[in-house]
Amino acid sequence: MELLGLHHVSILTGKAEKNYEFFTKILGMRLVKKTVNQDNTESYHLFYADAEGNPGTEVTFFDIPGLGHSYRGTTDISTVSLRVKTTDSLFFWEKRFEQFGINYDPIQKRAGRDTLAFRDFEGTRLILTADNGESGVKAGIPWKREDIPLEHSIIGLGPVTLTVSIAEPTIGILTEVMGFRYVGSYPSLEGDHPDIQVYATGEGGSGAEVHIEPRPDLPRARIGRGGVHHVAFRVPNEEEYNQWAQRLKQYRIASSGKVERYYFKALYFREPNGILFELSTDTPGFAMDEPMETMGQKLALPPFLEPKRSEIEARLRPLELI
Structure with missing residues (x-):
């Protein structure tokens, strides 16, 4: 029983229209699912991913108009990375960011990889990281x-x-419960702070790593627009998902219990510092209710919400994604 890597991250936005423009028209990701927050159906939930909506490629956003600022600190998923093939790609993105007026930093090494840090219009701290043929x-x-x-x-x-x-x-949670392994460390890029430690799961590599940044000097973060709500990790199938649910019980870790999201099954729990983790199945995926060619073009609802479509649509604000 082994987690395969990162499944998705979920972030908060105060303006879905501008968020859509940034992630599709500037970053070039695909909107693979336009749906609702199943825990608050008056809010949109947008999923951006690769061409097929594969697990491990997804960045999702909950739309909460009027949401306040995020304030940096601890108990925080402070950066999210997106993979590109080579360092040459980073040079391409530098020029593209200049073209669109995107705030970015010089190319720097992180965990031995060339990276390019940048921010979206809400201050989400994002990093492009170059694979350069790395295995994993x-x-x-x-x-x-x-x-x-x-x-x-x-x-x-x-x-x-x-x-x-x-x-x-x-x-402790990553290694003793979730099966991650230590693979190295690198110096903090923000002054004289402890090294950032790197832990990996599955086949390893960029798509399977969590970086731990100890910052006892910072206050607790306050999450708002541009803040990361949770990170999810890949479980290959429902059989292992059931085993993970049992494992959390064995370790007496409080969790959500099994949650049916239709496109995947989920388990939620907080690690000891308070960051929200999710374990999500790779299956069945986003092509369950839409053809692959037209995913993301219409409001999709799972079967258990479909009977309430008229009511849900009446309560949702108009959302024009052009």
């Missing part, structure tokens, strides 16, 4: 856009950084 979890399939060459397209999720006040409890 397989990348996704790029979504074709005329203005972004396929060789430079985003091809999946890279490492997430967890900023915590004390690293050891989080590391």
